Amino acid sequence: SAGRCTRRTIVHVHTYPPIATWSPTENLFACPAKGNAVRMWKADTGELVKTFTGHSDGVTAVVFTHDEQHILSGSGDGTIRRGRIGQSDKEMTSEILFQSDDTYVEALAVSSDGQWVLSSVRKLGSPPVTSSTELLAIPSRQPVESEYGYCMLQLHDMTGRVVWIEHHPRWITSVLFSEDCTRALVGNERGEAFVYDLSQLIPLGHVVARSPPPLSVPEWSLKLPSMGWIKQISFTDDCRGILFGWSHAFLPPGQQPLRIHPGPANCSISATYFLDDGWIWRIDPDSDPRRLCWRPPSFRIPVKGSRWQSPWSAHAHTIAVKTGETRLMIFDASHC
Numbered sequence: 001s002a003g004r005c006t007r008r009t010i011v012h013v014h015t016y017p018p019i020a021t022w023s024p025t026e027n028l029f030a031c032p033a034k035g036n037a038v039r040m041w042k043a044d045t046g047e048l049v050k051t052f053t054g055h056s057d058g059v060t061a062v063v064f065t066h067d068e069q070h071i072l073s074g075s076g077d078g079t080i081r082r083g084r085i086g087q088s089d090k091e092m093t094s095e096i097l098f099q100s101d102d103t104y105v106e107a108l109a110v111s112s113d114g115q116w117v118l119s120s121v122r123k124l125g126s127p128p129v130t131s132s133t134e135l136l137a138i139p140s141r142q143p144v145e146s147e148y149g150y151c152m153l154q155l156h157d158m159t160g161r162v163v164w165i166e167h168h169p170r171w172i173t174s175v176l177f178s179e180d181c182t183r184a185l186v187g188n189e190r191g192e193a194f195v196y197d198l199s200q201l202i203p204l205g206h207v208v209a210r211s212p213p214p215l216s217v218p219e220w221s222l223k224l225p226s227m228g229w230i231k232q233i234s235f236t237d238d239c240r241g242i243l244f245g246w247s248h249a250f251l252p253p254g255q256q257p258l259r260i261h262p263g264p265a266n267c268s269i270s271a272t273y274f275l276d277d278g279w280i281w282r283i284d285p286d287s288d289p290r291r292l293c294w295r296p297p298s299f300r301i302p303v304k305g306s307r308w309q310s311p312w313s314a315h316a317h318t319i320a321v322k323t324g325e326t327r328l329m330i331f332d333a334s335h336c
Helices: none
Strands: 027-034 037-042 046-055 057-066 070-075 079-084 092-093 095-099 103-112 116-125 148-156 162-168 174-178 185-186 193-195 218-221 234-236 241-245 247-250 270-278 281-284 290-295 310-317 318-322 328-330
Touching: 027 057, 037 057, 037 070, 046 079, 079 103, 095 116, 103 174, 103 328, 116 174, 148 174, 174 234, 185 234, 193 241, 193 270, 241 270, 247 270, 270 310, 270 318
Parallel strands: 046 092, 057 103
Antiparallel strands: 027 037, 037 046, 057 070, 070 079, 079 095, 103 116, 116 148, 148 162, 174 185, 185 193, 193 218, 234 241, 241 247, 270 281, 281 290, 310 318, 318 328
């Protein structure tokens, strides 16, 4: 919280887009690397412990499984690959979990039970085929070709099999599961967000998807303030709302995950923070957002409203914000 560098600086030459992904315990982190690879380091020492290879195009998404046994990566080569973390080899080729020709994998999410994968993909050329007998749900929209190709949200089981596809008219830039796996959360490049009810496909407590006949998956479109590319999207700690880009929205009870987190006994710990309109905002359990701290212009991100938004992150009561002039500002809200 004091802003001191506690670990050595790692010089890492990456490909675009720059991605850094933490493991659930925060003991490991990984980044795409040159040569279409993924590199993984120990967080406490900065030691490079493993390099995963196998992609034939740049890596666009990296995510750890919750048990930290595997790391999944998506690429412009149309594949999702899975690498085993526990093996002793310093460099290894990850196995193909999913592959599709003329397809770009843009974003990935893994369910908390490690049984399901969400992917955002773009298909070039011909429309995707959604008549497969393996699909357990039918899309609610017809495929629409955009300037990026045909954009889709896909649900996979851990064999890589696609069990559900939903067409989108715009590029999906972020995907997420709720902790109980009953909801999927999606953000796109136009600042739109969607919530999907997966409880019919993935019943609570089951690792096997519901059998056919095909069904549709309920979708809710969220009304958000005008903004650009949603690269950061998440549920609040109590799962009663979402954080997206630079703001917050409450979810009606019917759209919330089925298992709501009660949060810790000390309500101040479960406060949620976000940045919007020049202010740091705070949301306490069962309360509306309130302004906490005004940020002077020198502390603000000058590209708000642009699709290329600078990063920020909040953990517990600490908020980290990239500002102009290549600076990082740390806000400690624990005494507010």
